[in-house]
Amino acid sequence: MTETGPQEAVAQAFEQQRDRLVSMAHRMLGSRADAEDAVQEAWLRLARQEPDSIDNLGGWLTTVVGRVCINVLRTRKAKPETPYDELTVTLDDGPEDDAVLADSVGLALLVILETLTPSARLAFVLHDLFAVPYEEIGQILGKSPDATKMLASRARRKIHGTPLPTEDHTPQRAVLDAFLAAARTGDFEGLLQVLDPDVTWRVHTARGTTIRLGATEVATKAQHGKNAKLTARNAVVNGNPGLVAWDKSSRIRSVMSCTIVNGRITEMVSVTDPARLAQLDLPAPPA
Structure with a gap:
């Protein structure tokens, strides 16, 4: 020895x-x-x-x-640094998923810490x-x-003084489900029901960042979802409720994070830049 x-x-x-x-x-x-x-x-x-x-x-x-x-x-x-260079994404399979809640609270705290x-x-x-x-x-x-x-x-x-996610994700998940359903069918009025009148949608693309302001402009753009052949899942994105979308080839096409207040989406941030998405540690597409 x-x-x-x-x-x-x-x-x-x-x-x-x-x-x-x-x-x-x-x-x-x-x-x-x-x-x-x-x-x-x-x-x-x-x-x-x-x-x-x-x-x-x-x-x-x-x-x-x-x-x-x-x-x-x-x-x-x-x-x-450029916002959303690093994304942390966890698929949200239901309120019984304790791991999602733990990640959500932890990531939400990180988001607040960034403001200090x-x-x-x-x-x-x-x-x-x-x-x-x-x-x-x-x-x-x-x-x-x-x-x-x-x-x-x-x-x-x-x-x-900043609220963290609660244990019940059901209301937020319902808002996102309603947004997805309205976008898939092109339901303009349905989109307006879940969007805050002053909602902001920032999209980080390969060509830069675009910003859409107001429920009417955001709903008009979201209506185009009825023509998109994508599969979307609820997720926790950087501590916030969000969505991940794949195309028919199982390639990640977008990641979106949402801020939901009183049953309405007040802010949306999406990443669609293929180069940036390819660098992310994202979950596997759904079966």
């Missing part, structure tokens, strides 16, 4: 921390790929450290990953979701514990 050397022991300890670190970075960055990159950067920095120079490996890794994440978030603010400043987001995620003390978070941000606590408190108030 061989003894484990200092470097091997550190590597083993790091692997024990990996899942926690990836989960933490994912909450802060909203992207699994970016979270993996942040944790990998932490490993590279750890590999350059003398094992005896780190008293608390968990705390050290949390600090490093936190600093990497805050740099990524600040870069994003300086150079905003990088510092507030980091303070809230680390303290409220991972129980990191304010003193440690303050060291990452270069702020006092009191200032860090205030950041987290403001983020908490904003998050708690």
Whole structure:
């Protein structure tokens, strides 16, 4: 039996921390790929450290990953990314599907977190979701514990003031089903019944983004669905109720996310760009 050397022991300890670190970075960055990159950067920095120079490996890794994440978030603010470059889609097969609900709540929280400043987001995620003390978070941000606590408190108030999905998806699913049925038959009046008068529909295409405003304009465009030979399924898209559509060749043609308030669709965001859809980790088409 061989003894484990200092470097091997550190590597083993790091692997024990990996899942926690990836989960933490994912909450802060909203992207699994970016979270993996942040944790990998932490490993590279750890590999350059003398094992005896780190008293608390968990705390050290949390600090490093936190600093990497805050740099990524600040870069994003300086150079905003194109919306919906990354989509997370889960087919919604019914209210009994607990996985869909869990994904919906988690993704909806990520959407709200995107509205926070990088510092507030980091303070809230680390303290409220991972129980990191304010003193440690303050060291990452270069702020006092009191200032860090205030950041987290403001983020908490904003998050708690924004409604998350409830356990019953049935009403929202019914609205989407009514929208689909009206679009398939070209029922203009039926479309108007489920669209908010001030609805906005943004479509990200290969040529850019188009925007349609108002129920009349959106319903007129949606009427064209009666000529489309597509198969659509309810889904949870980036935490919101939505739809995924396939053509006869089982190719994804579009992904749509909807905001539904009081039984009416107030906002729709669709992605139809084939190049972007091809890059997405989308579920298999229905049988």
